[in-house]
Amino acid sequence: MLTTSVLIVLHEVLEAAFMVGALLALTRSLRMPASWVLRSLLIGFSAALLYGYVLRQAATFFGGVGQEAINVTLQIVSCTALLICVYLGAREPFGQARQSNLLPIAMTTAVAAAVALEGSEIFVYVAGFIRADSSIASASIGSLAGLCIGISIGVLFYHLLQLLSPSKSRVLILFFIILVGTGMSAQATRELIQAHWLVVGNPLWDSSWLLPEESILGHVLYALGGYEATPTAVAVWIYAATLAIMIGALLLGRRFRH
Amino acid sequence: MIRKIIASLTVTATVCTFLAGCENPPVQVEVHLNIRSHLFEPNELHVPANTVVRLVIHNLDSSPEEFESQSLNREKLVLGESTAALMIGPLMPGEYTFYGMFNPHTAIGTIIAEEAADAND
Numbered sequence: 001m002l003t004t005s006v007l008i009v010l011h012e013v014l015e016a017a018f019m020v021g022a023l024l025a026l027t028r029s030l031r032m033p034a035s036w037v038l039r040s041l042l043i044g045f046s047a048a049l050l051y052g053y054v055l056r057q058a059a060t061f062f063g064g065v066g067q068e069a070i071n072v073t074l075q076i077v078s079c080t081a082l083l084i085c086v087y088l089g090a091r092e093p094f095g096q097a098r099q100s101n102l103l104p105i106a107m108t109t110a111v112a113a114a115v116a117l118e119g120s121e122i123f124v125y126v127a128g129f130i131r132a133d134s135s136i137a138s139a140s141i142g143s144l145a146g147l148c149i150g151i152s153i154g155v156l157f158y159h160l161l162q163l164l165s166p167s168k169s170r171v172l173i174l175f176f177i178i179l180v181g182t183g184m185s186a187q188a189t190r191e192l193i194q195a196h197w198l199v200v201g202n203p204l205w206d207s208s209w210l211l212p213e214e215s216i217l218g219h220v221l222y223a224l225g226g227y228e229a230t231p232t233a234v235a236v237w238i239y240a241a242t243l244a245i246m247i248g249a250l251l252l253g254r255r256f257r258h
Numbered sequence: 259m260i261r262k263i264i265a266s267l268t269v270t271a272t273v274c275t276f277l278a279g280c281e282n283p284p285v286q287v288e289v290h291l292n293i294r295s296h297l298f299e300p301n302e303l304h305v306p307a308n309t310v311v312r313l314v315i316h317n318l319d320s321s322p323e324e325f326e327s328q329s330l331n332r333e334k335l336v337l338g339e340s341t342a343a344l345m346i347g348p349l350m351p352g353e354y355t356f357y358g359m360f361n362p363h364t365a366i367g368t369i370i371a372e373e374a375a376d377a378n379d
Contacts, residue, residue, distance in 0.1 A: 004362060056337050064343045067335060121324070124335060125360060128321040194332055196285065196345040200310055203331075213328040230331055 001135045005142025006149070008125060012118040013150030014223040015180065016044075019082075019114055021157035022176040023107045026089050028162065029170050032099050040108040044115025051116055052123035065195035072195075074117040075188035079242070081110035082181035083249050086174055090253025094166055114184070178246040179225045185242040186226030189235045203230035285312045285345065291367070293317045293336065296358065298367040307351040307371040314343045323365060327356035330369065347371070 020037065027034050051058075051070065058066040084106040092099060122143065129139040161173050192198040208229035212218050221227035228235065286309045292299040296319065305311045317323055317336040325334045325344070336342040349371035358365025 004360070008359060055335070056340060059335075059337065059340070059342060064341075067342070121335060124322050124337065125324075128338060128360070190331060190333075194334065194344050196310070200283070200345060200348060202348065202350055208328070228331060229328065 001138040002142040002145075005125075005139045006146040009122055009143045009146025010150050011219060012121050013147055014153065014219065015183070016111065016114045016118050017150045017154030018157055018176070018224055019078075019180045020111055021154040022161065022173055022180060023085065023111065024158050025161035025169070025173045026085065026177065027107070029166060029173060030089070030092050030099055030103070032104065036104040036108045037111070040111035041115060043108065043112040045119055047112060047116035048119025048123055051120035052127065055120065055124060062195070065197075068191040068195035068197075071117060072188045072191045074113045075184045075191070078110045078113035078117070079181045079184040079188070081106045081113065082177055082184070083246060085110060086177055086181070086246055087249040087253040089170070089174055089177070090250045091257050093258045094170070110181075174250055176224070178243070178250065180223075181246055182239060182242045183222070183224060183226030186228065186231075186235065186239050189238045190228070193232065193234070199232075199234050201232045201234065204233050204236055206230050283310050283348070285310050288312045288314060290314045290316065293319055293323050293358065293365065295319065296321075296323070296361040296364045298356075298358070298365055301367040303367065303369045305347065305349065305369055305371055307373050308348045310345060311347045311349075312343055313346050314341060316341045322360065324359035325356060326359040327354060327369075329354040330356060332356075333359075 024034060024037065027036075055067065058070060060066055062069050084102065088100050088103045088106065092103075126139065126143055129136050157176075161169060161176070163169070164172060189198065193200055206229060211221070211227070211229065213222060213227065213229050218227060218229070226239070231239070287306060289303055289305055289311055291303060291313060293315065303313075315325055315334070315336050317338055317340055320338040322335060322337045325332065325336060325342075327333075330346050330349075332344055332346060334342055334344050346369070349369075351371050351373055354369040354371065356367050356369060
């Protein structure tokens with residue numbers, strides 16, 4: 001039970017940890033105040049509690065795919081906010097305090113939506129144990145341990161992104177924000193296919209023999225780039241399109257740098 | 259040049275996605291799966307291959323469960339004492355494992371996709 005709780009919570013926290021780590025590194029690189037982090041976590045946790053609370057009713061919407069509809073909405077909101085972060089982050093000059101007012105708003109939105117999405121699942125998991133009143137101690141300790149490991153990975157990731165020179169580090173940070181954003185769109189695609197709102201089809205390839213999704217590296221790549229071992233054609237197309245749009249935003253931002 | 263490539267890729271992907279969405283095959287089969295005492299019942303489900311299947315999961319336990327399958331590429335939260343549905347397939351003939359993420363040691367099962375002739379046996 002203990003290991004299961006650690007893994008469940010870590011699986012949910014990891015993506016948000018990478019996102020916050022990369023966005024905080026961008027904040028540092030742009031010499032911005034980091035007050036948006038607390039704001040985004042507060043909004044995210046409140047939204048997660050609300051989502052977890054209304055999930056029973058919401059799940060029945062749209063013929064039983066309400067859960068997918070809400071998840072897709074949150075994923076698209078987060079992905080779009082990250083796109084804005086990439087554009088504005090690339091546009092900002094080096095070594096001067098001249099940020100757009102939109103940047104902290106975009107960062108708050110991206111993190112709040114991701115925390116709401118992943119946090120609701122943790123809330124449902126933990127609430128299930130409280131109601132059932134069984135193994136609550138090991139589930140709580142495990143969940144807390146998973147949360148702490150996730151946060152530590154995020155902090156480590158943040159510090160790793162600081163190691164390079166400012167110009168190289170900026171490119172690396174934006175690259176990781178692009179990866180997290182593209183991963184978010186990949187998850188949205190999966191939800192749409194699951195709800196039968198996007199075309200279903202056979203997988204284009206199966207790379208599970210090389211890198212299984214349930215392996216540690218598989219989990220990390222899922223959180224950092226939406227890795228899927230058996231993607232369908234539509235999933236690959238949407239992934240490529242999102243990646244192209246994100247890279248386009250990066251190039252456009254650099255072109256219009258102050 | 260790069261911008262032209264990016265723009266054309268985006269347009270192609272959007273058009274393809276739209277067209278692909280229009281041709282989505284209808285759901286042809288519905289199968290049911292129960293969760294009871296953190297176990298899947300039945301733990302082996304036979305479905306026809308190359309068919310869109312609606313998988314209806316009834317969670318009879320009071321605790322929530324998350325249906326998870328890497329090989330099917332599916333993940334869905336099923337609250338305690340509730341029912342959830344998701345689409346799977348069209349699947350190529352073969353075995354696809356699934357498990358309950360909240361109880362991965364007990365809630366384990368397999369979906370077996372069979373050609374029409376095999377399924378009628």
